Amino acid sequence: CGISREVTIWCSNDYLGMGQNPKVLNAMHTAIDKCGAGAGGTRNISGTTKYIVDLESSLADLHQKEAALVFPSGYTANEGALSAITRLLPDCHVFSDALNHASMIHGIRDGKSTKHIYQHNDLAHLEDLLKAAPVQVPKLIVFESVYSMEGDIAPIAEICDLADRYNAMTYLDEVHAVGVYGPRGGGVAEERGLMDRIDIIEGTFGKAYGLMGGFITANASIIDAVRSYSGNFIFTTALPPVLCAGALASVEYLKTSSIERDIVKANAKLLKQKLDSIGLSYLPGESHIVPLVIGDSTCCKAITDWLLHEYNIYVQPINYPTVPKGTERMRLTATAVHTEAHINELVSSLQKLWAENHGLLNLRVA
CATH class of the missing domain: 3.40.640.10 (Type I PLP-dependent aspartate aminotransferase-like (Major domain))
Structure with missing residues (x-):
């Protein structure tokens, strides 16, 4: 358009x-x-x-x-x-x-x-x-x-x-x-x-x-x-x-070059800390991959649509058959090209979504 x-x-x-x-x-x-x-x-x-x-x-x-x-x-x-x-x-x-x-x-x-x-x-x-x-x-x-x-x-x-x-x-x-x-x-x-x-x-x-x-x-x-x-x-x-x-x-x-590796690890650590600070659970793991389990395909799709249309953030919903039914999730991947501002923007947007849609979303989070 x-x-x-x-x-x-x-x-x-x-x-x-x-x-x-x-x-x-x-x-x-x-x-x-x-x-x-x-x-x-x-x-x-x-x-x-x-x-x-x-x-x-x-x-x-x-x-x-x-x-x-x-x-x-x-x-x-x-x-x-x-x-x-x-x-x-x-x-x-x-x-x-x-x-x-x-x-x-x-x-x-x-x-x-x-x-x-x-x-x-x-x-x-x-x-x-x-x-x-x-x-x-x-x-x-x-x-x-x-x-x-x-x-x-x-x-x-x-x-x-x-x-x-x-x-x-x-x-x-x-x-x-x-x-x-x-x-x-x-x-x-x-x-x-x-x-x-x-x-x-x-x-x-x-x-x-x-x-x-x-x-x-x-x-x-x-x-x-x-x-x-x-x-x-x-x-x-x-x-x-x-x-x-x-x-x-x-x-x-x-x-x-280890610069890129160091940035990824630092960004993943910071992202997890920011999610912890607002009480959003994610699957525990040592890697740079941060999965947020939603547990419902329709809800997962709705969240990712809202992130894209309202906040210009793209996260692909992960649904069956990639993961079992009932474990649908958003898989966040921290990269070397993300900045602290990007991380703050993502976490702030998720916090707003959860606050505005509490009845729909709070029971869906792991």
């Missing part, structure tokens, strides 16, 4: 603002001028370029693994890697956290392995399942570091202890952690000094790195196996040079 207004986004996955970083944009401009827009084929048919090879080398270095493999998205990386690995391990038993991402669930299902679902972050339940499995079968524990809808972080060290005790491999999804955590952006496993205890680390460029694409890192044998047997890798167009160039610039920049 010809009217424009400035809107503050509070649900972006571009946690560090790298999608706007000049070094990333310059690398992409150079690559697109030199190579054009597309990859020209699958990885096995003209799609493997120096850009993607260099990116895989950088990722292997980031996670201190022998090799890495780039996929078109984080979803296809999880689905393709898990289906291939579990198919190649005869009679493999997979132990999967109950809140794992859909891409992990689909990959495990496609692998047709025996699967066991353990209650979210429940070490005792996981151990019971591991203990009950046949001793001689291959075992794979599949979990995330930062859970995107809960904002909590897995007990990685303790899971690795169980993996050692029961001779299981470990597969860690770090999509919401790479870039944000660790001294070089290697994720929570790097931050806690645990990367060497994880067999396969999966990540994405679509969140903190500010672009799109996904990857796995592991030893050379695992990477070769996935490269050779994953349909998600073999039968799809490769990530084009322009995206590989941007991803490489972002990964390399964040190996040495």
Whole structure:
């Protein structure tokens, strides 16, 4: 209708603002001028370029693994890697956290392995399942570091202890952690000094790195196996040079710059403090993700509509099937481009909404 207004986004996955970083944009401009827009084929048919090879080398270095493999998205990386690995391990038993991402669930299902679902972050339940499995079968524990809808972080060290005790491999999804955590952006496993205890680390460029694409890192044998047997890798167009160039610039920049990580953590802490000060509950967690559970889809949609139309604040309502019915929520993500003024504006707007609509909203908040 010809009217424009400035809107503050509070649900972006571009946690560090790298999608706007000049070094990333310059690398992409150079690559697109030199190579054009597309990859020209699958990885096995003209799609493997120096850009993607260099990116895989950088990722292997980031996670201190022998090799890495780039996929078109984080979803296809999880689905393709898990289906291939579990198919190649005869009679493999997979132990999967109950809140794992859909891409992990689909990959495990496609692998047709025996699967066991353990209650979210429940070490005792996981151990019971591991203990009950046949001793001689291959075992794979599949979990995330930062859970995107809960904002909590897995007990990685303790899971690795169980993996050692029961001779299981470990597969860690770090999509919401790479870039944000660790001294070089290697994720929570790097931050806690645990990367060497994880067999396969999966990540994405679509969140903190500010672009799109996904990857796995592991030893050379695992990477070769996935490269050779994953349909998600073999039968799809490769990530084009322009995206590989941007991803490489972002990964390399964040190996040495901690400024963005520090701002995200400070903003997340301040946001939680401000919410506490007005009595608004959120799911407890150590991460930069702050979920406010509303518990009703209609109410959740109404709140986010009010925020947008009345206060120029955009938060996407999270409803079923992303989360179970009855746990609908607003997922707030503190980023490096938010300011204290943005945080004050958000919290003030939420406070006004709750005050003005007390009868409708106060029982809906966790």
